[in-house]
Amino acid sequence: MKDPTVLRRDFLASLVVFLVALPLCVGVAVASGVPAELGLVTGIVGGLLVGALPGSALQVSGPAAGLTVLVYEAVREFGLGALGAIVLVSGLLQLVLGALRFGRYFRAISVAVVQGMLAGIGLVLVLGQVYAMADTAQPSGGPAKLAGLPRLAGSVLSGGPPLTAFLVGAATVAVLVVWPRLPARARVVPGQLVAVALATGAVAVLGLPVARVEVRGLLESVQPPGLGDFGDLAGVAAIGTVLAFTLIASAESLFSAAAVDRMHDGPRTDYDKELLAQGVGNTVCGALGALPMTAVIVRSAANVQAGARTRLSRVLHGLWLLLFAALLPAAIGVIPLAALAGVLVHAGCKLIPVRELVPLWREHRGEAVILAVTAVAILVTNLFEGVILGLLLAVCKTAWETSHLHVEVRELTGGRMVAAISGNATFLRLPKILGELEALPRDRPIELDLSELRHLDHACRVALENWALRHNGAGTEPVRFLSPPSGRPVGQPAEPARPAPVRNT
Structure with missing residues (x-):
């Protein structure tokens, strides 16, 4: 009771x-x-x-x-x-x-x-x-x-x-x-x-x-x-x-x-x-x-x-x-x-x-933009479409923020260069990756170090392979991967360096 x-x-x-x-x-x-x-x-x-x-x-x-x-x-x-x-x-x-x-x-x-x-x-x-x-x-x-x-x-x-x-x-x-x-x-x-x-x-x-x-x-x-x-x-x-x-x-x-x-x-x-x-x-x-x-x-x-x-x-x-x-x-x-x-x-x-809008804008502008876009979309279209748009924006924002990466270029003895990529390599960061790599000299041997990557998606893997093929076609020594672009999962100990695959064109 x-x-x-x-x-x-x-x-x-x-x-x-x-x-x-x-x-x-x-x-x-x-x-x-x-x-x-x-x-x-x-x-x-x-x-x-x-x-x-x-x-x-x-x-x-x-x-x-x-x-x-x-x-x-x-x-x-x-x-x-x-x-x-x-x-x-x-x-x-x-x-x-x-x-x-x-x-x-x-x-x-x-x-x-x-x-x-x-x-x-x-x-x-x-x-x-x-x-x-x-x-x-x-x-x-x-x-x-x-x-x-x-x-x-x-x-x-x-x-x-x-x-x-x-x-x-x-x-x-x-x-x-x-x-x-x-x-x-x-x-x-x-x-x-x-x-x-x-x-x-x-x-x-x-x-x-x-x-x-x-x-x-x-x-x-x-x-x-x-x-x-x-x-x-x-x-x-x-x-x-x-x-x-x-x-x-x-x-x-x-x-x-x-x-x-x-x-x-x-x-x-x-x-x-x-x-x-x-x-x-x-x-x-x-x-x-x-x-x-x-x-x-x-x-x-x-x-x-x-x-x-x-x-x-x-x-x-x-x-x-x-x-x-x-x-x-x-x-x-x-x-x-x-x-x-x-x-x-x-x-x-x-x-x-x-x-909450002003503090949110000061601390998390991306969240404030999502809030505003969702509200305006609901007003202009309807509730369902506005919420779907807001969810898509939130997913895109999260994907962008979690795909951070860093490209570091180092010069070694003998004229060799190492381009070390660390972080999360996703298609969202392809412009940054390719921009950094294409700016490297074409007349010097290059080693591409992927051993510090936490994630490498298919789009980036294919883009890196294609860049290596284009670089090799310029008449320099083949690009060498300190971590292969296919085969083992990223994050395992690097295998011995080997040339990038060469395809007949």
Whole structure:
């Protein structure tokens, strides 16, 4: 039986997480272009089901602002019915990855790529929700959103309903910015709930003409995907969307787990089990036609800071969401859309690591470039292509940095010369190697010392052989290798010197 003190702390923490999750679940659903109730469904599954599974004891799962852009584009391109099929297949892929113990490998993703991904999502989220703050339909695609900002500004400044809605959203953002600076006693209630409640009350009292959340009912909103929806996933675009859901949701969840582990001294996360838990959750969410889920750092941090000790707190938060959706569905219908947009604009801004950019540029410029390119690529193209580009850049940067080598030329007695190459000889360094060798005199015997190489790839091996043949063809003594370019692995003791192979031309 659990300690009563632990039970009390978990109970109180669950209420705090519930109050944080409620406006975010609704806001993420509305911003994703789906019924508001589907956000609550995902939050309920994340609490009652995933919350009871092993993996990370204290992090909380639910609909994430980080997937809003991807979900919105998927619904726009494939339809709401196909969303459930996409999420279900993504969940099954997560189960496969978890069963194959791939969870730990997600931690090998470059931090710069992850930060760039979050920054790109934040930029697209802010640009889209600025339109929602003015009760105006947002254009499709990042470039179109940027191009439409002057027209949006003109619409807001002209007055009328767009200005009224924008002021409601701006006031919501202002409350969220000011709330953390208030005394601790005033911050007992989460800022997101306070901001939405104040905006809802002001709109109701003043009778402001702003759009409100459309209520359909919990059961009416749950529509499992049909067989035809799974047939729509055969296209290349749909497969890319499934892979994007799988990889991004998995990476975000496991990076969140690593962050949560640093916040407490309790049990550490089992990454493979956490990936399995996320797969179970997304499979069920897909079967219900709901939003995809990830572990969410905002709710998880609130859970830890509220004093939670076990997974009971996150299970109870799912129960409170279920009771709210079942007993008070009409309460959702009085929330202004502009207020929810303000919450997401604030969340999107927090995804952009503005404070870290300058220190990162000073210390690791390559990482800063990867971050910026990933973010801009997501804004200009889409989430999947932007992340792939960021990963490719990170791999290229790592390959370049690890292929360091040094070429040292020494003169010996008798007019002989030795060119000693040390380090990692890869195709990336071929210009440097060949430049150094081709600058050597053609009328003197040369020995090429490869014994200090840690790695010699095929491209460099062939290039060195060809250089030796060209040098030999100039009429000098044959190039001699102190370590042969083929045969034994690089790093073994050098064999006696011998001429480079001569080929008939």
